[in-house]
Amino acid sequence: MAVEKGRIVLVGRTGAGKSTLVNMLVKGDLTLPHLAVMGNGLHGTTKTCETFVGRGWTVIDTMGFGEPDTGSVSNTSAQKLVIDFLKNVKGRYSHIIFVIEKGRCDLVTEIIWNTFRQIFKGGEKNFVVLYTKTDDEWFQENLEEIKKEFPDCKQFLYVDFPEIDPELEEENSESRMSERDRLESELTRMFEGSWVEPDIFRMGDAEIEKKAENILEYIAKLIKKYGRTALQNSVTIFVAVVELVNIFAGGF
Ligand SMILES: Nc1nc2c(ncn2[C@@H]2O[C@H](COP(=O)(O)OP(=O)(O)OP(=O)(O)O)[C@@H](O)[C@H]2O)c(=O)[nH]1
Numbered sequence: 482m483a484v485e486k487g488r489i490v491l492v493g494r495t496g497a498g499k500s501t502l503v504n505m506l507v508k509g510d511l512t513l514p515h516l517a518v519m520g521n522g523l524h525g526t527t528k529t530c531e532t533f534v535g536r537g538w539t540v541i542d543t544m545g546f547g548e549p550d551t552g553s554v555s556n557t558s559a560q561k562l563v564i565d566f567l568k569n570v571k572g573r574y575s576h577i578i579f580v581i582e583k584g585r586c587d588l589v590t591e592i593i594w595n596t597f598r599q600i601f602k603g604g605e606k607n608f609v610v611l612y613t614k615t616d617d618e619w620f621q622e623n624l625e626e627i628k629k630e631f632p633d634c635k636q637f638l639y640v641d642f643p644e645i646d647p648e649l650e651e652e653n654s655e656s657r658m659s660e661r662d663r664l665e666s667e668l669t670r671m672f673e674g675s676w677v678e679p680d681i682f683r684m685g686d687a688e689i690e691k692k693a694e695n696i697l698e699y700i701a702k703l704i705k706k707y708g709r710t711a712l713q714n715s716v717t718i719f720v721a722v723v724e725l726v727n728i729f730a731g732g733f
């Protein structure tokens with residue numbers, strides 16, 4: 482059995498590259514069949530939280546936030562969605578990772594980041610912001626700016642795991658492997674042996690339900706603060722935002 486390297490939860494916007502990270506860490510490459518289904522980045526691909534174990538890692542993949550769902554969501558199903566999510570991500574972690582695609586730092590990302598902070602309150606010490614689809618040059622150039630965007634996070638990483646393209650595979654497969662090894666050694670170096678238990682870890686069902694309610698209220702408040710511009714991107718965090726605003730904040 483492989484030595485235990487860590488237990489990671491991945492959260493972020495649709496298409497950020499969470500399931501790609503699962504495949505690289507748990508399976509080790511992007512050859513078919515994938516362990517975690519990867520999408521085209523436009524619509525939510527991963528629909529539920531799922532745990533993958535392999536190569537020493539345990540990784541919890543979650544559904545992407547931020548793209549619209551079809552249909553409307555009732556008050557009870559909004560609650561249920563968040564309650565289920567919290568129950569699924571409730572755990573002890575070596576790394577709590579916010580996955581973000583390079584250049585996608587906008588209002589929607591900000592709302593999702595703030596929601597992430599609420600969900601994993603108490604686990605801040607092991608927060609990591611991980612940029613995907615980028616390289617060292619971009620990362621170094623933007624690091625100061627990035628640190629300002631995420632003031633309560635102390636650890637930042639980047640990776641580039643391009644999907645399989647038969648014409649570029651000779652070069653890409655090698656660079657993917659070295660990216661994977663670099664990522665793994667940085668992850669290992671970061672929080673060796675220091676795991677965290679976010680507040681939700683100890684919560685029973687009743688407390689989780691209360692927390693879900695608080696999170697929905699919090700999101701509704703943020704949306705209200707940011708106003709309609711956020712909505713123009715058809716924002717959905719957990720559920721249709723319009724619904725949320727109506728449910729908790731009495732509309733615009
Ligand atoms: N070039 C490049 N492409 C990437 C990288 N990570 C992911 N992609 C591509 O981005 C798209 C979306 O990747 P996924 O891993 O499915 O993203 P996700 O975050 O799991 O998306 P949801 O399940 O919808 O939340 C796919 O086409 C991936 O091949 C990366 O580091 N570099």
Ligand SMILES: [Mg+2]
Nearest residue numbers: 499500526527
């Ligand atoms: Mg996914």
